[in-house]
Amino acid sequence: MRSSIIVIPFLLFFLPNVIDKPAADTEKAWEKYSVSKVLKALGDDSYWEIDESIKGVSAQKGYELFHTGFITSERGTKKRKQSKHFVCTSCHNVVKEELDLTKADPEKRLEYTYANDLPFLQGTTMYGAVSRRLFYNDDYEKKYGDLVFAARENIREAIQLCAVECAQGRKLADWEIESLLAYLWTIDLKISDLQLSSDELTSLQASLDGEITDNGPIIETIKSKYLDGSPAHFSDPNIDRALYGMQAGNADNGQKIYESSCLHCHKNQRYSYFNLDTTQMSLRYLKNRINKYNDFSIYQVVRYGVHSIPGRKSYMPHYPLEKMSQQQLLDLRAYIEQKG
Ligand code: HEC
Numbered sequence: 650m651r652s653s654i655i656v657i658p659f660l661l662f663f664l665p666n667v668i669d670k671p672a673a674d675t676e677k678a679w680e681k682y683s684v685s686k687v688l689k690a691l692g693d694d695s696y697w698e699i700d701e702s703i704k705g706v707s708a709q710k711g712y713e714l715f716h717t718g719f720i721t722s723e724r725g726t727k728k729r730k731q732s733k734h735f736v737c738t739s740c741h742n743v744v745k746e747e748l749d750l751t752k753a754d755p756e757k758r759l760e761y762t763y764a765n766d767l768p769f770l771q772g773t774t775m776y777g778a779v780s781r782r783l784f785y786n787d788d789y790e791k792k793y794g795d796l797v798f799a800a801r802e803n804i805r806e807a808i809q810l811c812a813v814e815c816a817q818g819r820k821l822a823d824w825e826i827e828s829l830l831a832y833l834w835t836i837d838l839k840i841s842d843l844q845l846s847s848d849e850l851t852s853l854q855a856s857l858d859g860e861i862t863d864n865g866p867i868i869e870t871i872k873s874k875y876l877d878g879s880p881a882h883f884s885d886p887n888i889d890r891a892l893y894g895m896q897a898g899n900a901d902n903g904q905k906i907y908e909s910s911c912l913h914c915h916k917n918q919r920y921s922y923f924n925l926d927t928t929q930m931s932l933r934y935l936k937n938r939i940n941k942y943n944d945f946s947i948y949q950v951v952r953y954g955v956h957s958i959p960g961r962k963s964y965m966p967h968y969p970l971e972k973m974s975q976q977q978l979l980d981l982r983a984y985i986e987q988k989g
């Protein structure tokens with residue numbers, strides 16, 4: 650599950666702005682086509698343009714910063730690691746997490762991430778982030794207050810907010826933010842992800858060929874195939890506790906959550922001082938604390954997260970309902986109780 654540094658096809662990023670007609674009207678032919686680039690070619694103007702006037706901006710550097718925390722300036726100076734505690738991939742995937750992009754369904758997401766050997770995390774995937782318009786939605790305002798106002802409709806502010814508040818690291822310089830944005834353009838949604846019908850693909854092609862004068866309807870169609878922001882509603886651990894005994898948990902599903910979520914950060918103390926593994930000792934430790942009202946009860950850690958303590962800046966982000974449903978929390982409990 651550990652993401653390794655690979656050379657990704659940055660060429661895509663340099664695709665000409667005028668989109669050529671794909672060779673055939675098959676889904677496959679659309680795999681290369683970034684949704685935001687297609688929308689731009691269709692005349693839609695609501696996209697996050699990269700500011701080329703900032704010196705030193707590079708998608709490759711953005712990639713390095715995102716995956717390793719390190720970045721080297723144009724003059725060759727290696728900058729201080731962005732965060733001592735995390736890298737962006739501690740909490741965000743960079744590939745697709747769900748097949749149906751029109752809703753945030755945690756059960757479907759787990760099914761998909763588990764089948765594709767991806768971690769199941771508190772943050773939304775950055776795949777397709779440049780096609781979103783809204784960030785830190787709904788209840789995130791409760792967590793970050795006024796900070797959210799700047800970030801909600803501005804992807805650059807969203808990146809900065811996350812670097813400082815989520816990753817607990819240093820503030821990013823403009824060229825670093827722009828490089829991250831350039832990297833995010835390389836992992837935009839592709840037209841083939843949208844599951845357009847063959848009729849829709851045909852009219853998209855006709856629009857790109859200039860055969861249709863009004864591109865409004867096809868722009869609308871494309872935008873209806875994915876969410877323009879990731880919904881986030883918080884739950885109260887006591888409400889989740891109350892469900893125990895009323896609804897049964899599924900231990901097999903709980904095991905998937907434990908392994909692809911909790912262990913992503915806690916195995917071998919990867920991003921936390923607190924070690925967890927699949928031994929009975931670990932699971933019993935959690936089991937004995939389920940009914941407590943402190944930072945060792947799964948209810949509290951999942952719904953409130955774990956705050957940093959003085960002298961230690963790392964903290965655990967909580968899971969909104971869209972990232973772990975009430976049923977999934979029951980499933981996690983069932984697994985811990987069965988094995989602990
Ligand atoms: C400790 C966990 C954590 C780390 C580390 C982290 N993030 Fe986030 N990030 C989150 C959470 C949680 C959200 C809340 C919104 C969401 O993603 O659903 C978020 C939101 C975002 C958003 C807005 C996404 C949206 O759709 O609302 C961006 C952009 C972002 N992060 C970029 C980054 C970048 C770039 C880094 C590395 C410098 C980073 N994050 C590191 C947890 C993290």
Ligand code: HEC
Pocket residue numbers: 739740770771907910911912913914915920921922923944945946947950951955963964965966
């Ligand atoms: C994104 C990384 C991440 C994920 C995913 C994660 N944790 Fe954590 N967790 C942390 C960090 C960081 C801390 C803060 C304490 C530290 O720095 O060691 C923490 C703290 C905790 C604590 C309190 C430990 C203490 O010393 O106060 C418990 C218990 C815990 N996590 C359990 C879980 C469980 C159960 C899951 C899965 C549902 C989980 N964690 C998922 C990163 C994570």
